[in-house]
Amino acid sequence: MNGSRASGVLAVLVFAGLTIAGPAVIAVRQTDSRAGDTRGAADVPKVVMRNLKFEPATLTIKRGTTVHFENADVAPHTVTAADGEPDSGIIGPGKAFDLEVTEPLDYVCAVHPSMKATIELSG
Numbered sequence: 001m002n003g004s005r006a007s008g009v010l011a012v013l014v015f016a017g018l019t020i021a022g023p024a025v026i027a028v029r030q031t032d033s034r035a036g037d038t039r040g041a042a043d044v045p046k047v048v049m050r051n052l053k054f055e056p057a058t059l060t061i062k063r064g065t066t067v068h069f070e071n072a073d074v075a076p077h078t079v080t081a082a083d084g085e086p087d088s089g090i091i092g093p094g095k096a097f098d099l100e101v102t103e104p105l106d107y108v109c110a111v112h113p114s115m116k117a118t119i120e121l122s123g
Contacts, residue, residue: 044066044067044068045059045061045065045066045067045068046067046068046069046070047059047067047068047069047070047079047117048069048070049069049070049071049072049073049077049091049109049115050072050073051073052073052075052112052114052115053115054107054109054116054117056117057116057118058118058119058120059117059118059119059120060119060120060121060122061101061119061121061122062121062122062123063101063102063103063121063123064100064101064102065100065101066098066099066100066101067098067099067100067119068097068098069088069091069096069097069098069099070096071091071092071093071094071095071096072093072094073093074093075111075112076090076091076092076093076111077090077091077109077112077115078090078091078111079091079097079099079107079109080107080108080109080110081105081106081107082106082107082108086099086105087110090111101119101121103121104118104119104120104121105118105119106118107119
């Protein structure tokens with residue numbers, strides 16, 4: 001009986017250790033994978049989808065600039081031009097989409113049409 005009790009205690013300790021270690025490993029991996037990501041840096045224009053809004057609502061860039069769209073919301077969104085093209089398709093929470101902009105762009109979220117924004121070109 002003592003041998004099986006010791007085995008049971010050992011099993012509980014192993015599972016408890018895994019329960020604690022799993023989230024820690026996930027957090028470290030997420031931090032490491034973001035460390036090398038330069039998208040969204042100061043030199044890359046970024047639009048964030050948050051609280052059912054595009055932020056900023058108006059962005060001014062030079063023609064041919066790539067814009068990074070980041071979904072920081074809990075809902076899926078799209079970046080869809082008023083005429084339908086370009087269209088990012090569904091961008092899930094925590095995901096992103098990059099678009100090279102060559103002309104002024106009025107866009108919406110096809111899932112949430114009240115989300116509207118504009119990209120203007122300078123120069």
